[in-house]
Amino acid sequence: MKSIKNQGSACCPNQCEPFEIDYWSLISADQDPDLKSAALGGELNLVQCPECGAFFHHDGDLIYFDAPAELLVFVFSQKDREKEPELLKRMQEDYKIIKNTLLKQLHMDYPPVSVFGLEALKNLLQEEELISFESEAVAASAAAQGFGVVRLKPSYAREHHFPYYVPAPAGVNEANSYAVVASKVLRAGLKSKLLRNFVDYMSQEGAQLPLTL
Numbered sequence: 554m555k556s557i558k559n560q561g562s563a564c565c566p567n568q569c570e571p572f573e574i575d576y577w578s579l580i581s582a583d584q585d586p587d588l589k590s591a592a593l594g595g596e597l598n599l600v601q602c603p604e605c606g607a608f609f610h611h612d613g614d615l616i617y618f619d620a621p622a623e624l625l626v627f628v629f630s631q632k633d634r635e636k637e638p639e640l641l642k643r644m645q646e647d648y649k650i651i652k653n654t655l656l657k658q659l660h661m662d663y664p665p666v667s668v669f670g671l672e673a674l675k676n677l678l679q680e681e682e683l684i685s686f687e688s689e690a691v692a693a694s695a696a697a698q699g700f701g702v703v704r705l706k707p708s709y710a711r712e713h714h715f716p717y718y719v720p721a722p723a724g725v726n727e728a729n730s731y732a733v734v735a736s737k738v739l740r741a742g743l744k745s746k747l748l749r750n751f752v753d754y755m756s757q758e759g760a761q762l763p764l765t766l
Protein backbone atom coordinates (compact mmCIF):
# COMPACT_ATOMS: atom_id res chain seq x y z
CA MET A 554 0.00 0.00 0.00
CA LYS A 555 1.42 3.37 -1.05
CA SER A 556 1.37 6.56 0.99
CA ILE A 557 -1.22 9.08 -0.15
CA LYS A 558 -1.00 12.89 -0.23
CA ASN A 559 -4.08 15.09 -0.53
CA GLN A 560 -4.84 18.76 -1.06
CA GLY A 561 -6.97 20.75 1.31
CA SER A 562 -7.46 23.97 3.24
CA ALA A 563 -5.62 24.83 6.44
CA CYS A 564 -6.82 27.28 9.10
CA CYS A 565 -4.12 29.14 11.02
CA PRO A 566 -4.66 29.25 14.82
CA ASN A 567 -3.98 33.01 14.64
CA GLN A 568 -7.20 33.56 12.68
CA CYS A 569 -5.42 34.32 9.41
CA GLU A 570 -7.02 33.62 6.07
CA PRO A 571 -7.31 29.87 5.20
CA PHE A 572 -4.77 28.66 2.64
CA GLU A 573 -4.29 25.59 0.48
CA ILE A 574 -1.84 22.86 1.47
CA ASP A 575 -0.69 19.37 0.57
CA TYR A 576 -0.92 16.92 3.45
CA TRP A 577 -0.48 13.19 4.02
CA SER A 578 -3.66 11.20 4.68
CA LEU A 579 -2.14 7.71 4.56
CA ILE A 580 1.38 6.71 5.61
CA SER A 581 2.91 3.39 4.60
CA ALA A 582 5.79 3.45 7.06
CA ASP A 583 7.78 0.49 5.71
CA GLN A 584 7.55 1.91 2.18
CA ASP A 585 8.37 5.50 3.20
CA PRO A 586 10.74 5.52 6.20
CA ASP A 587 11.24 9.28 5.85
CA LEU A 588 7.55 9.77 6.65
CA LYS A 589 7.89 7.51 9.67
CA SER A 590 10.80 9.66 10.84
CA ALA A 591 8.69 12.78 10.29
CA ALA A 592 5.91 11.31 12.43
CA LEU A 593 8.40 10.39 15.16
CA GLY A 594 9.91 13.85 15.08
CA GLY A 595 6.61 15.68 15.15
CA GLU A 596 7.14 17.10 11.65
CA LEU A 597 4.44 15.18 9.79
CA ASN A 598 1.84 17.47 8.17
CA LEU A 599 3.55 20.50 9.69
CA VAL A 600 2.60 23.62 7.72
CA GLN A 601 3.47 27.33 7.84
CA CYS A 602 0.96 30.12 7.53
CA PRO A 603 1.94 32.38 4.61
CA GLU A 604 0.36 35.39 6.32
CA CYS A 605 1.87 35.38 9.83
CA GLY A 606 4.59 32.72 9.49
CA ALA A 607 3.27 30.52 12.29
CA PHE A 608 3.93 26.78 12.13
CA PHE A 609 1.18 24.34 13.07
CA HIS A 610 -0.01 20.83 12.27
CA HIS A 611 -2.80 20.18 9.83
CA ASP A 612 -5.48 18.64 12.03
CA GLY A 613 -7.03 16.01 9.78
CA ASP A 614 -7.69 12.29 9.81
CA LEU A 615 -4.77 10.04 8.93
CA ILE A 616 -4.07 6.32 8.59
CA TYR A 617 -0.62 5.11 9.62
CA PHE A 618 0.36 1.60 8.52
CA ASP A 619 3.52 -0.39 9.21
CA ALA A 620 3.16 -3.89 7.76
CA PRO A 621 6.26 -5.58 9.32
CA ALA A 622 5.30 -4.19 12.74
CA GLU A 623 1.63 -5.25 12.30
CA LEU A 624 0.61 -1.75 13.28
CA LEU A 625 -2.43 -0.01 11.78
CA VAL A 626 -3.29 3.31 13.44
CA PHE A 627 -6.30 5.50 12.72
CA VAL A 628 -5.41 9.07 13.70
CA PHE A 629 -8.50 11.21 14.25
CA SER A 630 -8.68 14.99 14.45
CA GLN A 631 -8.40 16.45 17.94
CA LYS A 632 -11.55 18.50 17.36
CA ASP A 633 -13.58 15.30 16.91
CA ARG A 634 -12.73 13.74 20.27
CA GLU A 635 -16.32 14.09 21.50
CA LYS A 636 -17.40 11.91 18.57
CA GLU A 637 -15.24 8.98 19.71
CA PRO A 638 -17.99 6.28 19.79
CA GLU A 639 -19.09 7.21 16.27
CA LEU A 640 -15.49 7.33 15.03
CA LEU A 641 -14.61 3.94 16.50
CA LYS A 642 -17.61 2.42 14.75
CA ARG A 643 -16.49 4.00 11.49
CA MET A 644 -12.94 2.77 12.11
CA GLN A 645 -14.11 -0.82 12.34
CA GLU A 646 -16.06 -0.45 9.11
CA ASP A 647 -13.07 1.13 7.33
CA TYR A 648 -10.79 -1.54 8.76
CA LYS A 649 -12.90 -4.30 7.23
CA ILE A 650 -12.79 -2.58 3.85
CA ILE A 651 -9.03 -2.06 3.98
CA LYS A 652 -8.43 -5.58 5.25
CA ASN A 653 -10.50 -7.17 2.50
CA THR A 654 -9.38 -4.98 -0.40
CA LEU A 655 -6.15 -2.98 -0.23
CA LEU A 656 -4.46 -5.33 2.23
CA LYS A 657 -6.17 -8.60 1.35
CA GLN A 658 -2.88 -10.27 0.41
CA LEU A 659 -1.50 -9.67 3.91
CA HIS A 660 -4.23 -11.74 5.63
CA MET A 661 -4.40 -9.27 8.52
CA ASP A 662 -5.34 -10.88 11.81
CA TYR A 663 -4.74 -8.03 14.24
CA PRO A 664 -6.99 -5.12 15.27
CA PRO A 665 -6.43 -1.44 14.46
CA VAL A 666 -5.41 1.19 17.01
CA SER A 667 -6.91 4.66 17.32
CA VAL A 668 -5.46 7.93 18.65
CA PHE A 669 -6.46 11.59 18.51
CA GLY A 670 -3.98 13.98 16.96
CA LEU A 671 -0.45 13.77 15.59
CA GLU A 672 1.08 14.31 19.04
CA ALA A 673 -0.59 11.09 20.24
CA LEU A 674 0.71 9.29 17.14
CA LYS A 675 4.21 10.56 17.87
CA ASN A 676 4.00 9.31 21.47
CA LEU A 677 2.77 5.91 20.30
CA LEU A 678 5.62 5.56 17.80
CA GLN A 679 8.19 6.68 20.35
CA GLU A 680 6.91 3.99 22.71
CA GLU A 681 7.28 1.49 19.86
CA GLU A 682 10.88 2.62 19.44
CA LEU A 683 11.60 2.00 23.13
CA ILE A 684 10.09 -1.49 22.88
CA SER A 685 12.23 -2.20 19.83
CA PHE A 686 15.41 -1.07 21.63
CA GLU A 687 14.60 -3.23 24.64
CA SER A 688 13.77 -6.17 22.36
CA GLU A 689 17.13 -5.85 20.62
CA ALA A 690 18.85 -5.86 24.01
CA VAL A 691 17.01 -9.07 24.89
CA ALA A 692 18.10 -10.68 21.61
CA ALA A 693 21.72 -9.63 22.07
CA SER A 694 21.84 -10.86 25.67
CA ALA A 695 20.27 -14.21 24.76
CA ALA A 696 22.65 -14.73 21.84
CA ALA A 697 25.65 -13.84 24.04
CA GLN A 698 24.62 -16.64 26.40
CA GLY A 699 24.37 -19.15 23.57
CA PHE A 700 20.59 -19.27 23.27
CA GLY A 701 18.71 -19.19 20.02
CA VAL A 702 16.41 -16.22 19.46
CA VAL A 703 12.93 -16.16 17.89
CA ARG A 704 10.81 -13.22 16.81
CA LEU A 705 7.33 -13.06 18.28
CA LYS A 706 4.37 -12.06 16.16
CA PRO A 707 4.45 -8.25 16.66
CA SER A 708 0.73 -7.75 17.37
CA TYR A 709 0.81 -10.65 19.85
CA ALA A 710 3.87 -9.24 21.61
CA ARG A 711 2.33 -5.76 21.72
CA GLU A 712 -0.94 -7.07 23.17
CA HIS A 713 0.83 -8.94 25.99
CA HIS A 714 3.61 -6.40 26.63
CA PHE A 715 6.36 -8.82 25.58
CA PRO A 716 9.59 -8.03 23.75
CA TYR A 717 9.56 -8.64 20.02
CA TYR A 718 12.45 -11.11 20.40
CA VAL A 719 12.78 -13.80 23.07
CA PRO A 720 15.31 -16.56 23.80
CA ALA A 721 14.25 -19.94 22.45
CA PRO A 722 14.63 -23.32 24.18
CA ALA A 723 16.45 -26.07 22.34
CA GLY A 724 14.40 -29.15 21.59
CA VAL A 725 11.62 -28.68 24.18
CA ASN A 726 8.44 -27.27 22.71
CA GLU A 727 6.50 -26.19 25.82
CA ALA A 728 5.56 -22.79 27.18
CA ASN A 729 7.39 -23.38 30.45
CA SER A 730 10.60 -24.18 28.59
CA TYR A 731 10.49 -20.65 27.15
CA ALA A 732 10.06 -19.32 30.69
CA VAL A 733 13.09 -21.28 31.87
CA VAL A 734 15.52 -19.96 29.26
CA ALA A 735 14.15 -16.42 29.54
CA SER A 736 14.68 -16.58 33.32
CA LYS A 737 18.31 -17.55 32.75
CA VAL A 738 18.81 -14.50 30.55
CA LEU A 739 17.32 -12.27 33.27
CA ARG A 740 19.45 -13.85 35.99
CA ALA A 741 22.56 -13.08 33.94
CA GLY A 742 21.92 -9.39 34.59
CA LEU A 743 19.57 -8.20 31.86
CA LYS A 744 16.96 -5.76 33.16
CA SER A 745 13.88 -6.06 30.98
CA LYS A 746 10.34 -5.57 32.21
CA LEU A 747 9.05 -6.92 28.90
CA LEU A 748 10.99 -10.15 29.24
CA ARG A 749 9.88 -10.45 32.87
CA ASN A 750 6.27 -10.18 31.66
CA PHE A 751 7.03 -12.96 29.19
CA VAL A 752 8.49 -15.20 31.91
CA ASP A 753 5.51 -14.65 34.23
CA TYR A 754 3.03 -15.40 31.46
CA MET A 755 4.80 -18.51 30.17
CA SER A 756 5.17 -19.83 33.72
CA GLN A 757 1.42 -19.94 34.28
CA GLU A 758 -0.30 -23.28 34.40
CA GLY A 759 -1.86 -24.05 31.05
CA ALA A 760 0.04 -21.32 29.19
CA GLN A 761 0.09 -21.72 25.41
CA LEU A 762 3.19 -21.57 23.27
CA PRO A 763 4.06 -18.05 22.15
CA LEU A 764 3.09 -16.97 18.65
CA THR A 765 6.28 -16.70 16.62
CA LEU A 766 7.09 -15.77 13.05
